[in-house]
Amino acid sequence: MQAAAVAEVVEFPDAEALxxxxxxxxxxxxxxxxxxAFERLYRRHVGRVHALCxxxxxxxxxxxxxxxxxxxxxxxxxxxxxxxxRFSTWLHRIAVNTVLARHRGLAARLxxxxxxxxxxxxxxxxxxxxxxxLEAAIGGLPDGARHVLVLVGLYGFSHEEVSxxxxxxxxxxxxxxxxxxRLLVARLxxxxxxx
Numbered sequence: 001m002q003a004a005a006v007a008e009v010v011e012f013p014d015a016e017a018l019x020x021x022x023x024x025x026x027x028x029x030x031x032x033x034x035x036x037a038f039e040r041l042y043r044r045h046v047g048r049v050h051a052l053c054x055x056x057x058x059x060x061x062x063x064x065x066x067x068x069x070x071x072x073x074x075x076x077x078x079x080x081x082x083x084x085x086r087f088s089t090w091l092h093r094i095a096v097n098t099v100l101a102r103h104r105g106l107a108a109r110l111x112x113x114x115x116x117x118x119x120x121x122x123x124x125x126x127x128x129x130x131x132x133x134l135e136a137a138i139g140g141l142p143d144g145a146r147h148v149l150v151l152v153g154l155y156g157f158s159h160e161e162v163s164x165x166x167x168x169x170x171x172x173x174x175x176x177x178x179x180x181x182r183l184l185v186a187r188l189x190x191x192x193x194x195x
Contacts, residue, residue, distance in 0.1 A: 020087075022040075023044070023086070023087040023088065024087070026041050027087050030078055031078045041091075045088060052095050053067050053098070053099055056150050056151075057099050057103075058138075058139040058141075058143075059139075066099045069102075070095040074094050077094070093165075096151065096165055137187045142183075144166075144168075147162075147176075148166070148173050149180035151166075152177050153177065153180075159173040
């Protein structure tokens, strides 16, 4: 029975449950090679994956490349997807890994060209004008702080999950989140709250 026909018979408590059900059916079809089913998955999730990649990468062009690469990786890995988590969670993990792999590759290339000057590794090509909005402020954060802020603060990852994904200690994740918040307060010109 097709997913649409079953969806009409089964009542879903909310739109999220319906989306998960439709995703599961499309994943089954796509894993068997149905490109149209994968296209439905792509259309449903591309906006959220793009937002995640943009927030992590900080640059539109890099984010767009990472989105395409993440979906290509998902298509290739789909037959091995075991449905232990929701498709959207699995896809977001692929997107995060894609951005981080690209970042690690860039860092390695910079490290080999920067020599012993650590200042060259931490510099970003950001203009000196103050950010006008939260997205710009997040995009201007140093990579480590931005990655942790996006994963913990925006996508709800735990510090333990971030530790695993980024290959850092849990304490480092917590420190980077604190640093990101402090920098955002300063960049947005907000008064810091007293504890």
